[in-house]
Amino acid sequence: MTDFAFTCTGVRADPYAAGPTLVFRLRITASGGARVHALALRCQLRIEPARRGYGPAEAAALRDLFGDRSRWGSTLHPVQLAQVAVMVPGFTGETETDVAVPCSYDTDISAGRYLAALEDGEAPLLMLFSGTAFTGAGGFHVEPVPWDREATCRLPVAVWQEMMEQHFPGCGWLRLPRDTMADLLAYRSRHALASWEETVRALLGAAHDDGPPPRERARSGAVLPRAAGRTAP
Structure with missing residues (x-):
């Protein structure tokens, strides 16, 4: 053998x-x-x-x-x-x-x-x-x-x-359940956000204050808190 x-x-x-x-x-x-x-x-x-x-x-x-x-x-x-x-x-x-x-x-x-x-x-x-x-x-x-x-x-x-x-240059990766992903996509569409990064930053910003909707805050030049990581598109 x-x-x-x-x-x-x-x-x-x-x-x-x-x-x-x-x-x-x-x-x-x-x-x-x-x-x-x-x-x-x-x-x-x-x-x-x-x-x-x-x-x-x-x-x-x-x-x-x-x-x-x-x-x-x-x-x-x-x-x-x-x-x-x-x-x-x-x-x-x-x-x-x-x-x-x-x-x-x-x-x-x-x-x-x-x-x-x-x-x-x-x-x-x-x-x-x-x-x-x-x-x-x-x-x-x-x-x-x-x-x-x-x-x-x-x-x-x-x-x-x-x-x-x-x-995945400069990016992290996040896996979400389908229903959570659908809710996130609906939120992005509702507020006409250009990318997933902008969507997550808008949600993080909303969690810290009760100010205007994300799109209005972005147009006013307000700085959203930086996320700890980034999600790949």
């Missing part, structure tokens, strides 16, 4: 992808220089938050996920990032391939919330492998890739930030 070893040699953001996508460079080694006709590989990626330290601001941003720092000994559990499949072409002995991983900016998802909270450094990841190998020098054999195959990876926070800035 062929023994496989996996090593992550790097990770980058794909600048040409339609949505946020990380590309992991993976080195695959088959024992004894075995001939592999093809490899149908499944890869599960997990964030392992216990494998790095956190500054005060990061700890505060992660409170929703893990609670107060005093509880982290029992709450700092792995977080699922993604699960992808990749077909590796034939090789003998060793090869390298790219593993493309689509990502979400939705901070209601634990992985997105975690990565958005990090200011710098690296995010510790674990890549878990399984799948089917088609091997044989003079014939054709079907072998499983053992479930215990894994590789560690350090994702630079700067790479994540660069990727999100490429697709």
